[in-house]
Amino acid sequence: MTKKGQRAKGTFKITKLILRQDRFKIIIWLAGILFTTLATALAYPSLYKTDEDVQAIALTLQNPAMVAMLGPGYPPEDYNTAVIFGHEMLLFTVVAVAVMNILMVGKTMRQDEEEGRIELVRSLPVGRLAYLNAAALEVFLVNGLLALLTGFGLGALDISGMDWESSFLYGCVLGAFGLAFASVTALFAQLMETARAATMFSFAFLIVAYIIRAAGDVSNETVSMISPLGWAVRTEVFYSNDWRPVIFALVFAAAAGVLAFYLNNIRDMGTGFLPERKGRSHASRFLQTLPGFVVRLERTQIVSWGIGVFLLGASYGSIVNDLESYLQELEYLQDFLNADSGNSLLKQFLGLVLAILSLVGSVPTVIVLFKLKSEEQKNRMEPFYSRPVSRYRMMAAFFGTAVGVSVLMQAMAALGLWSALYVTMEEPLAAVDLFRSAFVYLPALWALAGAAVLIIGFFPKAANLLWLYLVYCFFVLYLKDLLDLPDWLTRLSVFEHIPDTLKENIDWLSLTVLTAIAAVAAAAGMIGYRRRDLAG
16 A cells, blocks of 8 residues: 555545534535525525516615625516525625535544544544545545536426526535535644634634625625635625636635645644744732633633624625615615615615624523533633532623623624714714614523533533524524415524514513523533533
8 A cells, every 4th residue: 555545544434424423414505505505595496486586686686785685686677586586695605605605614633633533543543644634535425415416406396597507506505505514614624723713613604704805795706716615605606697706616625625724734733833822920819710711611702693793784784874875765675575764764774784794792601601512511611619609609600701791792783883874974873872772682692501500400412402592593593584484483582582673572471480580591501511410
């Protein structure tokens, strides 16, 4: 066997091992993306039955707010049901596929190394690159399968305008850009020392790519082409069917992947090319407290998410002035959307933006709490509990930090949104109204934090169910009206119980109930955590 062959020895056996280990996650991700895509495609013909319906939504998709959210539009006269579906669904589906790949690659290429699994595998007669090869092969198989199933599924629906070429292009866009973000994550996995840092920087790359694309699509197409997401929307699926961005994505994925393989081959196990900064030799007084310890542990992540939420809010706020001008020029569109004025439509848009930002802000809130579970699984909590530190106090410190993070995220979201409104509009919405509308979502975030404590206390292995629930909340927020979901199904989302205070009065009863649920769940979770055995 050649030297290169020795380095790859055992690749297929390890691939089977990884696929078996990740099979449930893969099935859930693929089933969720496929179901959402196909169910939405089936719903479109019944939503836009007449030419007037198609033209109305075509005009809506031309406004700057929709361009920033979904990508550039096409001439209104060229729209049909298939074109509308491609315009509205492609970008968000690509983002979902990117998230799937970031989580999958971050786990197999860095977390497994951090937790010692790769070292254990390398002690067997396998090549140095076998595990990395297996992880890459898993990613290729999953994205390839997603592309094929999506293409076949859309083509088999036999919807007008969705021919086989367009359907397979849609699937190939998902697969190709999934590989692109997988390669970026693999690259960060070599640069960073920890799985958390690699995953965090990969998500930061995704957020920055989305913001650059949004800004470029609204103002300068050249800027948008810097972002991989800018390439994705320029495939113009179901319209002109441009395959070139798919080729660009595959070339980008190959280049980043080759670089990741090279860096992996020359670095030592457990190290990164960007080592973490050394801390102080002596801890500060604050660090010696439990809240200080938790904040220090999560500091980088909290700051990164705060900046990301602020920038996301600012990016949405920067297009509102253009949206207002656009609506004032289109009385027909206002009539179609059943709006009394452009102002009410603006408030409707801002309410949707705040809901999206709150959903994004719930992610770091939950991450803070699940960090306790992660540290426990790595046997890092035992030294604390061998000292006079109770589990109640430890869990309370994490829960209190999560509550503080939720307040910070909502404040950063409102600040970013209002700052952009203040700069771009002559008469921006009052800051107090915007901040009130953001903070009214806090009980929903606290309910999710309480659920996280409950899971850690009683069902630590079921943590993925909460992430699945957050995906469901996004699904409801984005597609409830499109798919005409029944009321009982939409109200399973905690965010559906939050009033939009820009349009209606505060429903104190629902907010009180959510806060009470959060408190009861957190208290029960603390009791469960105190009584159960530690992992390991």
